[in-house]
Amino acid sequence: MTPAARLQAAIEILDTILTGKPAEQVLTNWARANRFAGSTDRAAIRDHVFDCLRCKLSFAHLGGRSDGRGLVLGLLRDGGTDPAILFNGQGYAPAPLDDSDAANLAPMPRAVALDCPDWVLPHLDSALGARADAVLGAMRQRAPVYLRVNIARISVPEAAQSLAQDGIETQPVALAKTALLVTENARRVRQSQAFQTGLVELQDAASQAVIAALPDLTGRHVLDYCAGGGGKALALAARGANVTAHDADPARMRDLPDRAARAQANIALQNKPNGLYDIVLTDVPCSGSGAWRRAPEGKWALTKARLVQLQALQVQILTDAWGHVCPGGQLAYATCSLISAENDLQVSAFVEKTASASLLWQRHFTPLDGGDGFFAALIQKAS
Numbered sequence: 333m334t335p336a337a338r339l340q341a342a343i344e345i346l347d348t349i350l351t352g353k354p355a356e357q358v359l360t361n362w363a364r365a366n367r368f369a370g371s372t373d374r375a376a377i378r379d380h381v382f383d384c385l386r387c388k389l390s391f392a393h394l395g396g397r398s399d400g401r402g403l404v405l406g407l408l409r410d411g412g413t414d415p416a417i418l419f420n421g422q423g424y425a426p427a428p429l430d431d432s433d434a435a436n437l438a439p440m441p442r443a444v445a446l447d448c449p450d451w452v453l454p455h456l457d458s459a460l461g462a463r464a465d466a467v468l469g470a471m472r473q474r475a476p477v478y479l480r481v482n483i484a485r486i487s488v489p490e491a492a493q494s495l496a497q498d499g500i501e502t503q504p505v506a507l508a509k510t511a512l513l514v515t516e517n518a519r520r521v522r523q524s525q526a527f528q529t530g531l532v533e534l535q536d537a538a539s540q541a542v543i544a545a546l547p548d549l550t551g552r553h554v555l556d557y558c559a560g561g562g563g564k565a566l567a568l569a570a571r572g573a574n575v576t577a578h579d580a581d582p583a584r585m586r587d588l589p590d591r592a593a594r595a596q597a598n599i600a601l602q603n604k605p606n607g608l609y610d611i612v613l614t615d616v617p618c619s620g621s622g623a624w625r626r627a628p629e630g631k632w633a634l635t636k637a638r639l640v641q642l643q644a645l646q647v648q649i650l651t652d653a654w655g656h657v658c659p660g661g662q663l664a665y666a667t668c669s670l671i672s673a674e675n676d677l678q679v680s681a682f683v684e685k686t687a688s689a690s691l692l693w694q695r696h697f698t699p700l701d702g703g704d705g706f707f708a709a710l711i712q713k714a715s
Contacts, residue, residue: 333373336418336425339404341366341373342380343426346400355381355629375519379474383407385628387472389444393436401426405433447472451636452621452671459672463700467670470699475625477518478703480535480563481510482595484570488512491532498524507702508540510567530594535563536623538703542615542666545695545708549573552610557653562588562599564615569597578605608658616646618667618674622698622705643673650682654689660715662692666708670698675707688714 391406
């Protein structure tokens, strides 16, 4: 496919996504219906689509319209490319420019320039203060690719060497000692020997830092209460914990047995948790505002009402999970959110109303630290 044809494909895919269809599903359906497109074409189109979703407001402004065509026009103009070069109507290229494609020359409002829903911006200003613009600017960029080294089986330098043999270049990360930043050939990771044999897993560096901040886990019984796909359960097991994984929707854990087998980790799955644990990890459902550069659709789908629902769910999970913490044990609360109402305010309210609870520590991570935005707190239960 020519570069112009890739842009036209991105326009068509974006128009479908903008009707409310999930991006991953639309991209998969397009690839199945257009098998002539090679892997390089599909990767380029995917990058165009997600770049446009991350920067939907500013690209629509630059493009002069908010449909797929406008977003791709904005993508080109933001990158300093004259759209007329590629929008020429030749072959499978987008149709030539007309008056409806003129750029909006008015100054961008702050929320538009930062590609942030205007109602969310005050929440992030409150939480981030002077760092808000820099954090939101980082969120407009593609997220780095990080790997977690399975330190139960291999050292970080050895893993880096194994990946290099498959042409995947990496470098250590200060944020988490188990993390490697992929600097070259990230799309080869899943085919690498290190990945196929469970020596490395894809996991954000800040997510790894949350697990690294927990106390010594060797031999301790840990419940991953909101396990999802199991990335944190695997990281807990690699630190020597006896891990039980649970999720309110067990289907989300369907790949965990295979992932655990590949990593040579023994993880028990429970549809309904019971008993007491030394540590209970609650990586709760949240706005996802710290990970919007990875999942930009969530940025535009979030509503005020949904944020309120999520906060109520977080309170319920804290309450339920607390019942599984043994006397003298700890509850780890985590979100991939930057919004205080989901983070420190939730924790402080819980500790204040729970006589047996005391806050040991809480930590905030933003993309300025290198990984996604994350919050974590460790709450002690009285003996």
